[in-house]
Amino acid sequence: MKDDEANRFGARAARYLAVGARAGGFAARVAGGRLFGKGRDGDAEALARALGGLKGPLMKAAQLISTIPEALPADYAEALAGLQSQAPPMGAAFVRRRMSAELGPDWRAKFAEFDLQPAAAASLGQVHRARTPEGADVACKLQYPDMASAVEADLAQLDLALSLHRRLDPAIDAREAALEIAERLREELDYRREARHAGLYRLMLAARGDIRVPGVHEALSTGRLLTLDWLEGEPVLSLVDAPEPERNAVARAIFGAWWEPFARFGVIHGDPHLGNYTGFRKHGAAAGVNLLDYGCVRIFPPAFVGGVVQLYRGLREGRAEQVAEAYRIWGFRNLTHDLIEALTIWARFILGPLLDDRPRTIADGVSAGAYGRREAAEVHRHLREKGPVLIPREFVFMDRAAIGLGGAFLHLSARLNFHRLFEEALEDFDLGALAARQGEALARMGL
Secondary structure (H helix, E strand, O other): OOHHHHHHHHHHHHHHHHHHHHHHHHHHHHHHHOOOOOOOOHHHHHHHHHHHHOOHHHHHHHHOOOOOOOOOHHHHHHHOOOOOOOOOOOOOHHHHHHHHHHOOOHHHHOEEEEOOOOOOOOOEEEEEEEEOOOOOEEEEEEEOOOOHHHHHHHHHHHHHHHHHHHHOOOOOEEEHHHHHHHHHHHHOHHHHHHHHHHHHHHHOOOOOOOOOOOEOOOHHOOOOOEEEOOOEEHHHHHOOOOOOHHHHHHHHHHHHHHHHHHHHOOOEEEEHHHHHEEEEEEEEEEEEEEEOOOEEEEOOOOOHHHHHHHHHHHHHHHHHHHHHHHHHOOOOOOOHHHHHHHHHHHHHHHHHHHHHHEEOOOOOOOOOOOOOOOHHHHHHHHHHHHHOEEEOHHHHHHHHHHHHHHHHHHHHHEOHHHHHHHHHHHOOHHHHHHHHHHHHHHHHHHH
């Protein structure tokens, strides 16, 4: 036990040193530039270089924070968004040792086949394709070693970039957002919790024939190993040249996989990027999506869901007081006319496709590169005049999801009536019924 504790302490100490040295060098460069009156040119690239070699959880946290308008300067956010949040893959010998640690020395006998080469990699672990003795094809998600140490060390350093930005360009105070990201990252380390999330999504989306959720193989899963059904599919990006009806079908499924659980159960998938979906076909045509990853799931109080619906309806009906009350429910404080105006610019951008009762693309004639830039610039202008605005925790993954979903629809060039789809998700919306459904579902899954 003492050796294990020493190893964990050593891993964490090494991570602190690596993160601190890279981020500290970047901080010295920025501070020196400000001291001698130099501009910010090149700072964003320097930050990307400083953090990019570390990979893992810090990159995931940086990318999440970069989606919040003005939490970081625009050029910093763009540089961070382009980084790859993957750790180096584990080799075959390492995989054998990790599997033995999770399932015991006879782990290999529990599979008819097991590919030691990863089929996919992510920020906290990698996925191996395998087959059970009963003939079921499965995906084994195996966590990288020392991830708990890496997460804690990285989170301790995340405040550096945010505190620098607060001093240099204080339009947004993202401290609460950083706490939210930290809590979700710690949850992602627990694969037993992720298994329960997968079961929750199977329950919530059971009636959707266009969305597939994998089953969990409990006997082959632990806190750091998650074994799910292998779902055959193709990358969503491979469908960008498919006929429009097929692209629309896939986009409709992605929309439903996100908004229906939120509107009916108060649950969201906090990381809906394209890598978490694959498309499947029926009768030779793209027909729906496989939802693959359940690590980053956020469960909201029913009142917050009511606030989102209230914001949507207030914007649609032009009721300013209803919109302001929705922001209060979201957790924004010290609301002034100027702050409400700034928040509403971004809200109309995020919810705009849901407000517009007609078939349209998500960007609606705006180029993909320019999508959202004008609104972000307007928000920045308003907030710079207002001073630091504390972003509530609840905002983080709603904003992240809107950006992720928008990116998926942009890539697919989908043309849908998003308003009608959202109204279908809200059918018979009632906070009391939502609370009852949520409570029952969470109790069944042990969440």
